[in-house]
Amino acid sequence: MTNHNQQLFDASLKVIPGGVNSPVRAFRSVGGTPLFFQRGQGAYVWDAEGKRYTDYVGSWGPMIVGHCHPEVVKAVQDAAAKGLGFGAPTEGELEIAELLCKLLPSLEMVRLVSSGTEATMSAIRLARGFTGRSRIVKFEGCYHGHSDGLLVKAGSGALTFGQPSSSGVPAEIAALTTVLDYNDAEGLERAFAEFGHEIAAVIVEPVAGNMNLVAPHPAFLQALRKLCTQHGSVLILDEVMTGFRVGLQGAQGHYHIQPDLVTLGKVMGGGLPAAAFGGRRDIMQCLAPLGSVYQAGTLSGNPLAVAAGLATLKLVQAPGFYEHLIELATELTIGLTIAARKHGVPFCAQSVGGMFGLYFSNNLPTSYQEVMSCDKLSFNRFFHAMLEHGVYLAPSAYEAGFVSAAHTVADIEATIAAADKVFTNW
Ligand SMILES: *Cc1c(COP(=O)(O)O)cnc(C)c1O
Numbered sequence: 001m002t003n004h005n006q007q008l009f010d011a012s013l014k015v016i017p018g019g020v021n022s023p024v025r026a027f028r029s030v031g032g033t034p035l036f037f038q039r040g041q042g043a044y045v046w047d048a049e050g051k052r053y054t055d056y057v058g059s060w061g062p063m064i065v066g067h068c069h070p071e072v073v074k075a076v077q078d079a080a081a082k083g084l085g086f087g088a089p090t091e092g093e094l095e096i097a098e099l100l101c102k103l104l105p106s107l108e109m110v111r112l113v114s115s116g117t118e119a120t121m122s123a124i125r126l127a128r129g130f131t132g133r134s135r136i137v138k139f140e141g142c143y144h145g146h147s148d149g150l151l152v153k154a155g156s157g158a159l160t161f162g163q164p165s166s167s168g169v170p171a172e173i174a175a176l177t178t179v180l181d182y183n184d185a186e187g188l189e190r191a192f193a194e195f196g197h198e199i200a201a202v203i204v205e206p207v208a209g210n211m212n213l214v215a216p217h218p219a220f221l222q223a224l225r226k227l228c229t230q231h232g233s234v235l236i237l238d239e240v241m242t243g244f245r246v247g248l249q250g251a252q253g254h255y256h257i258q259p260d261l262v263t264l265g266k267v268m269g270g271g272l273p274a275a276a277f278g279g280r281r282d283i284m285q286c287l288a289p290l291g292s293v294y295q296a297g298t299l300s301g302n303p304l305a306v307a308a309g310l311a312t313l314k315l316v317q318a319p320g321f322y323e324h325l326i327e328l329a330t331e332l333t334i335g336l337t338i339a340a341r342k343h344g345v346p347f348c349a350q351s352v353g354g355m356f357g358l359y360f361s362n363n364l365p366t367s368y369q370e371v372m373s374c375d376k377l378s379f380n381r382f383f384h385a386m387l388e389h390g391v392y393l394a395p396s397a398y399e400a401g402f403v404s405a406a407h408t409v410a411d412i413e414a415t416i417a418a419a420d421k422v423f424t425n426w
Helices: 004-015 070-082 091-103 116-131 185-198 218-231 250-254 303-316 321-342 368-372 376-388 409-424
Strands: 037-041 044-047 052-055 109-113 135-139 177-180 199-204 234-238 261-264 275-279 348-352 355-359
Touching: 052 409, 070 303, 091 109, 091 275, 091 303, 109 116, 116 135, 116 199, 116 234, 116 261, 116 275, 135 185, 177 185, 185 199, 185 218, 199 218, 218 234, 234 250, 303 321, 321 348, 321 355, 321 409, 376 409
Parallel strands: 135 177, 135 199, 199 234, 234 261
Antiparallel strands: 037 044, 044 052, 109 275, 261 275, 348 355
16 A cells, blocks of 8 residues: 555655655655645644644644634635736735734834745844944754755854855855853853944844754853943844744743744744734834845735734634643643653743643753753654654654644643653554
8 A cells, every 4th residue: 555645755756855845854854755635724734645643733833723724714715806916016915014013012013025945034134234334143953944044054163254154155245143052141241242233133033943952041141231232232032933822922921022023924924824024113123125124025915924914813812811821831731751761751841822842851951062961762763753743743853743722632642641651662
């Protein structure tokens, strides 16, 4: 009997590099054949074999109200019936811009784009245009999309100059990015003391969700704000993942940190390609057509994406929405930890709002190095065993997980029971 997932993957390998349109989907990290999904409903997805899984990936975060929420589907259908795009302003764009500025007080103005990559890339150009400086600072293990200046790792020799982490990124571009350790407030102090006057912007994931999950030390976030203010550098909070995910006010509300610029994506598009960057009015006014920093997009503010975003953002404002999400994520991480520890498996877990991290380690990691020292082989074993039990986790030990409002306590309990079985035979 042929497996339909395998069949589709084999055919895809011939026409799509690696058979996928984004590398993590290829299951290279965990091994095996990626699942091809046919459909989703609420907390569940069905693969090409028709097998059902409880979904803890949620399209990597956007599906916070679950798959095919009737109000989101209807909003998109209604928008589609009126026209797929105009390349001209629409009322929906005004509506979502006003809503974003209302929900996130740090946004005085906002511009819509189509992906998180575009949002961070544009925010950095804007910060450079505003400050007239070239250098940017990022942190090891944070992901901000795939633009040249952000696919950079720490340089081996000089502290200041980063090195490309991808072929095709010119060393000259990477050298303008300085890469520091996440949560290292002292390293940040040293860097600013040495070349603070060169730094256009610091970009950071306020909860790191692209190296599994690493929570920020409050002192780290405070140091970021203080140093950027002192040195006239722009603080960019990359909330593409955390925005409307850790709470209605994002990580900036959760940790009470005031950014200069914010990037958004994932949840704000409700599953369609909508993203944004925004912040201080004096900075945003440097953008064309008002100012000299060029940025544009044929599909920016696409009516369908805006409709999906608006419908989703309406649902997350329901009273108790995030309390429910937090309850689910907390129950999941505690339940999994108890199940693992009961059987002597070194494991811990944590959540922030509706995102969570699972670690085959005795301690919660606080840096990229510590994430890398977790037991990856155990994760891979766990991933495949849970898949057998109908639980779809992120296919990599280095990604955060997500719950949606469509998950029920019964779903979470079933997942914990499955993990208990897996750990019993560990
Ligand atoms: C997903 C993500 C991005 C990139 O967004 P895309 O829409 O995939 O381009 C940028 N920053 C963070 C923090 C992300 O999680």
